[in-house]
Amino acid sequence: MLPIEPPAARAFDFPRGVSSTVLLVAHAADRGVPPERVLAGSGLSVADLADSQHQVTAGQELRVVRNLLRGVDPAGYGAEGRAVGMRYHVSTFGIFGFALLSSVTMLDAVNVALRFWDLSFALALPVVVAEEGRVRISLSTDGVPSDVAAFVHGRDTAAVETVLGELLPGRPPPRFVDGVLEVGLDYLSSPLPQGDARTRAMYEGMCEELVASRRARSGVAQQVRVLITQRLGEGAPMEVVAADLGMTGRTLRRRLASEGASYRTLLEEVRESLATEMLATGRLAVEDVALRLGYAEASSFIAAFRRWTGRTPTAWQRDRG
Known part of the structure; x- marks a missing residue:
């Protein structure tokens, strides 16, 4: 049995950094939607987006998502989410991203992600099944409001694929097929180019400090x-x-x-x-x-x-x- 840790996050409504909202607003701007319109009703201002330490609630982010989706055909919500998800990079996640980058192997990185999922900006939660040398990961939108679930699923799966590609450059990242991302031991045992056990331990400690107050x-x-x-x-x-x-x-x-x-x-x-x-x-x-x-x-x-x-x-x- 592969040593895969159980996901730490049990609900999606954990507080999150403002960086994810910044990306939503940037995507809206590319579509010609001004920041004030996409932030309307969220309690957030354009000035808040400039403060990298600013935290928002899941509810505030969902309000921004709903504003972003105005005028979009509901059949295209998933594709819209994927377009936003591809804007996420390892660097987007700050200390959490550095912990991923410094993981020694891809398996280490997967466990770091599962351990500190509430330092990500995901609204979908990971469901992991490990057996016979393979791991299957899906992202659940249970509990996410139905009117934004397709967008959330599209965004978060695309973000995972993008980050995996950056962690192991030069190798095509695995993709979600019918909602499931499946990888084998050969992929999980791959060494990461920036992996360093001591550096990873340092960033993990910083992640622990960050989540301690949030989980309190x-x-x-x-x-x-x-x-x-x-x-x-x-x-x-x-x-x-x-x-x-x-x-x-x-x-x-x-x-x-x-x-x-x-x-x-x-x-x-x-x-x-x-x-x-x-x-x-x-x-x-x-x-x-x-x-x-x-x-x-x-x-x-x-x-x-x-x-x-x-x-x-x-x-x-x-x-x-």
Whole structure:
């Protein structure tokens, strides 16, 4: 039996980097659709696309997809998805992409992909069957809204094929046939040209750090964290975040309670995490950090920071040296 790891991602609604949305907007621009139109109703702005660290929810990306598909014959949704998928490259995926590139063999790369699937931009989830020296991979759109499922499947299968071709250049990449990509041991044991075990281990460690915070919260709570981060400058009011999720504040409160969370707790978590990140750079004054976190006054931020850490922001920075 081949040592294939089970996919880590169990649902498609994990937060994702903005790079995927950037590619959707670029594809729309090539069709003559302006960015403002394809971003309409998503809660995202053109300025957000310029921030490589910006995160979006799966729901926001799906809104952009729906805007992109306006005017497209539904029979062509799959082909439209494949056209977008071919825009994805290993470099698109940042640290995750470097972990793939530095894998020693193709089998190593496949396992890295399955282990950190939630660092990809895929909405389809991998289903892997390994037996008799062969591996069959399909991408499931179960749970993906039916009106965009064909686009998602086309995009994500094309992206996988494109990335496989870049990992092992000079060799035709395997293709999905009737929804299944099948490879044998000879392909999986192929050494990758940039493979290096020590480098791969370093990037895997970085991937672990990236997914740790994302996996700490799941479901609605994770989506709320992403939306709070986007709305902090305006104070991240719960009713506004709830509206972004298509529900009332009361419904959001109930949904969070069912997951053992509360809006106030999530707001505090996001603010504390971002506060320490910004203060650690040493580039921002305490007043500027307070403003970016949605506090009307620096004194309110200082009191909150002391509650989180037991120290004032200035003392925390000084203790870090």
